[in-house]
Amino acid sequence: MNLKNTIIRVLFFGVLLGILMMIVGRVFHLSEDSLFMTLIISYIVFIIIMIPYQMRKRKLLTHKMGALLRKLDKGDIDNYIIGMKKLLNETEDKYLKSMLTINMAIGYTLKGEFEQANAYLECINVNSIDKRSQMLLYNNITLNVFWAGETKKACVIMECYEDFLKEGLKLPYFKNSVGETFALWSFALGKREQGFTYLENIIKEETTKSMEKQSAQVLWAKEKIADNEITEAEKLLKYIFDNTQIPYIKKEAENILQKLNQL
16 A cells, blocks of 8 residues: 555544544443543553554565566466456455556467556556556557557657657666667657667676566567667577577567578
């Protein structure tokens, strides 16, 4: 549960507790001082119980998310999606549901099921998530559209959200994913040097996750082949095909290699 919803719930139950104490006071004819003191003590006890409870819930969710992300890194995407759906069914909080949906959709993206991924993402109420999460949402939708081959549609989305998504290039957790989206847009606009710069920043970054690096490398190799720089690109694609655990990345590397063999 996010902080805002936690505060709202604490205040809501505090009001209910106050009403209950008023009823108790009337039934047992308590003085105002006694009633006030009882209310304060009850509210303090409630908060003391509520805070550890919420912390335990958050810790448990974090633990489950960590286990699922490890499955994702290993390429066990089907079980990752199943686990995410289970977490979705277990939570009632709108913010958490939205964030879990974003994470679940990543699984479909990595399977190459871009339309299915966006079907989930486009159902999210943007007002239920914070600004950074909105940035992640719009970026992932755009990336799926690019990867699905709908370049014109993706370019229109980028024109609408360019300034907003540019902020993601400054954020450690978002810059690689957003960087790939800007690379795809740059290539679509014919700004090839800029596109390669985005990709090389992702590839050279020490903290880049394996799947992010591989995705950037596949796109880099694809565009280098388009520039007739084949040798290094082909070698890289073969390495990725043999080593990646991600279905879409493996399939994309295979498709490019097959086209290359037909030349």
